[in-house]
Amino acid sequence: MTLRAAALVVLLLVAGFPSGPAASTTLLVTEATRRGAYVFQAAGCLGCHTDVKNKGSPLAGGRALKTPFGTFHAPNITPDREFGIGTWTEEDLTRALRQGVAPNGQSYYPAFPYTSFAGMTDADIADLWAYLRIVEPVAEPSREHLLAFPFNLRTLTGIWRALYFAPGEFDAGPTPENAAGEAESWRRGAYLVRVLGHCGECHTPRGVLGAVDNGLMLGGNPAGPDGGPVPNITPQPGSGIGDWSREDIVTYLQMGMDPAGDFAGGAMAEVVENTTSRLTPDDRQAIALYLSTLPPVERKIVRQPR
Ligand code: HEC
Numbered sequence: 076m077t078l079r080a081a082a083l084v085v086l087l088l089v090a091g092f093p094s095g096p097a098a099s100t101t102l103l104v105t106e107a108t109r110r111g112a113y114v115f116q117a118a119g120c121l122g123c124h125t126d127v128k129n130k131g132s133p134l135a136g137g138r139a140l141k142t143p144f145g146t147f148h149a150p151n152i153t154p155d156r157e158f159g160i161g162t163w164t165e166e167d168l169t170r171a172l173r174q175g176v177a178p179n180g181q182s183y184y185p186a187f188p189y190t191s192f193a194g195m196t197d198a199d200i201a202d203l204w205a206y207l208r209i210v211e212p213v214a215e216p217s218r219e220h221l222l223a224f225p226f227n228l229r230t231l232t233g234i235w236r237a238l239y240f241a242p243g244e245f246d247a248g249p250t251p252e253n254a255a256g257e258a259e260s261w262r263r264g265a266y267l268v269r270v271l272g273h274c275g276e277c278h279t280p281r282g283v284l285g286a287v288d289n290g291l292m293l294g295g296n297p298a299g300p301d302g303g304p305v306p307n308i309t310p311q312p313g314s315g316i317g318d319w320s321r322e323d324i325v326t327y328l329q330m331g332m333d334p335a336g337d338f339a340g341g342a343m344a345e346v347v348e349n350t351t352s353r354l355t356p357d358d359r360q361a362i363a364l365y366l367s368t369l370p371p372v373e374r375k376i377v378r379q380p381r
Pocket residue numbers: 115118119120121123124140147148149150151152159160168171177182183184185186187188192203
């Protein structure tokens with residue numbers, strides 16, 4: 076059975092159709108949703124779509140995401156048919172992630188990091204879909220965004236997409252020489268950092284219209300989420316994390332402790348808790364390898380006092 080078929084079976088099961096006699100089907104279903112849960116964690120969907128502070132139900136709508144354009148509220152993405160995405164198909168999810176376009180044809184704001192998620196593999200989207208079908212439906216309306224004119228005009232997001240977004244398969248590029256013996260791990264690291272983990276959404280600086288400046292990839296962002304500074308994580312000694320060993324990076328991703336013994340604060344504390352601490356050791360190694368081979372960026376970001 077293909078992944079797509081497995082996802083379909085989940086759909087049928089959720090919808091209450093008879094599951095059929097094969098015990099192995101159940102096993103496959105479990106596998107797809109289990110893998111989907113992993114993709115879901117690695118991509119940090121929960122953090123944005125849940126209002127933890129106000130004890131909101133999981134995925135029923137997120138906390139306020141403050142940006143220079145106004146405040147976004149990630150919508151309800153539970154399978155509720157009225158308030159969530161219960162009437163969506165897998166194709167709808169694929170189009171939202173790959174192209175930033177809603178089922179009604181409108182474009183999404185890039186506050187939904189589809190520009191990173193666009194590179195997700197077919198298998199990961201199918202598994203993610205299987206998982207999103209089995210989360211608890213919550214009948215709560217999404218909150219409106221609070222955006223300043225003209226950013227409140229959704230039609231502008233279509234223009235933004237045309238200017239700054241090039242859909243297409245993710246290509247990590249050629250493996251650099253210093254990762255030659257570990258090409259597979261390096262490619263996995265690239266995918267985890269640039270696609271699923273969308274690390275650049277916070278760690279890469281943005282231009283005036285909010286597009287990330289990939290010439291300074293992961294070179295730090297003086298005005299990250301909620302306006303705070305986000306450090307340079309390229310291997311530049313001094314201004315980046317060039318003085319960290321790969322093991323230092325792995326430890327930080329696993330438990331949030333840096334080589335000086337300080338713990339991650341702010342947005343990164345959440346990333347460690349919801350995402351990087353839950354990855355497999357191999358995936359953390361892959362991220363550390365990838366970060367250590369990035370082109371170094373000389374750019375000092377003044378940190379927030381902890
Ligand atoms: C950085 C915060 C953030 C993360 C991470 C994030 N989202 Fe969202 N998402 C948003 C925002 C904000 C919107 C609303 C965009 C808009 O209104 O144009 C959104 C919209 C959506 C929508 C459209 C819902 C609708 O009703 O049209 C879907 C589906 C979705 N996200 C799924 C996901 C999935 C799956 C993940 C993980 C792979 C994810 N999101 C991760 C912020 C986020």
